[in-house]
Amino acid sequence: MRLYPIEAGNFKLDGGAMFGVVPKSIWNRTNPADSNNMIDMAARCLLVEDGDRLILIDTGMGNKQSEKFFGYYYLWGDHSLDKSLQDIGFSRDDITDVFLTHLHFDHCGGCIEYNKDRSILIPAFKNATYWSNADHWQWAVEPNKREKASFLRENIQPIKESGQLQFIDIKNSTPFEESPLGFKVFFASGHTEKQMIPIIEYNGMTICFVADLIPTAGHLPLPYVMGYDTRPLLTLDEKELFLNLAANNNYYLFLEHDPNNQIITVQQTEKGVRLNESLSCNDIFK
Template identity: 75%
Template structure:
């Protein structure tokens, strides 16, 4: 097995929204804001090369939305999906599976693109199976008023219309469930219904793709919960279980949204679980960096 970080493009989000009730005087120390109160956010996806399978976890925003839409998110940097795949010798058409932690636009927007004449939409990975779960699909396609702006039909429905949509089966009994893609999944409901957090066994290490359970290293303290979460108290319970397990088992936490701390480990301290070490992707995945 080989793992490759796929940088799909950076953006910015309001720091207050990202930290909920935590005062700016506190979160600004770890996630400094610009003059518009915006903090740096990455869309760092992960590609798993395992035998004949190329599994992409999340896809970033994509590029099909309007200039006005992207204007809200202050895009920055030069990363793109195609450029990142090409860096490791891959193309979109090589992808066999696209695993979506959840269907908010910044995680699944890149799964769907305009068709050639821009009259409609088509899957951006024409040879891939798209994986979500049935509970979350229903949640996303019948959205509540709070999340409606994050669940965009043009990002979601073309996966089903193409016949490429698949659902991960659940047994709903274990803390960590084994999936059809041969990695473990921790299902969490605080941010959105049935977000899926993948656990990947890699060369003696456990790599956890944190998605929006732990958006940045600055969110490690349990009460530091995003204003976007639909069930913040549940997020706190889920984070407690997750962070204790991460410290106990020395998990390597792959940060999808932290622009400056790509992979971290954590440790127990008198103040609770806190950051231990920060690594570049090359530090941990260097055996397959070309």
């Protein structure tokens, strides 16, 4: 098995929304805001090369939305999914599986693109199976009013129409479920219903793609919960369970949204689970 970070782009989000009830005077120390109160965010995906399979975990925002849409998110930097794939010798057509942690636009927007004359929407990975789970899919296609702006029909419906969609079974095993992709999954429903956190065994290490359960290293303290989470009290419980497992078992946490910290480890302290070490993907994926 080989792992590769795939930098799909950078954007900005409101710092207050990203930290919920935590005062700016506190979160600004770890995630400094600009004059518009926006903080830097990454869309860092993960490519898993395992035998004949090439599995892409999440896809970033993609590029099909309007200039007005992207204007809300202050895109910055020169990263792109295609460039990141090309840099390691792959293309979209090589991808066999696209695993979606959840269907918010910044995680699945790159799944779908326009055809050459921009007349129809088609899968951006024509040879891939797309993986979600039935509970989250239903949650996304019939969205609540709070999340409706994050579940964009143009990102979701064409996946189903393509015939390339499959679901991960949920058997309510604890703490992790087996998946058909060769790694386990931790389900978390505080942010959105049945978000899937891949747990990958790699060279004697456990690599966890923590998606929006722990967006950045600044979100490690339990009360630091995003304003976007639909069930923040459930997030507290899920974070506590997961971070205790991570600290006690020396998991490596792959951060999707932190532009400065790619992988971190955590440790038990008197104040709870806190940052132990920040590592680059080059340190781990050798």
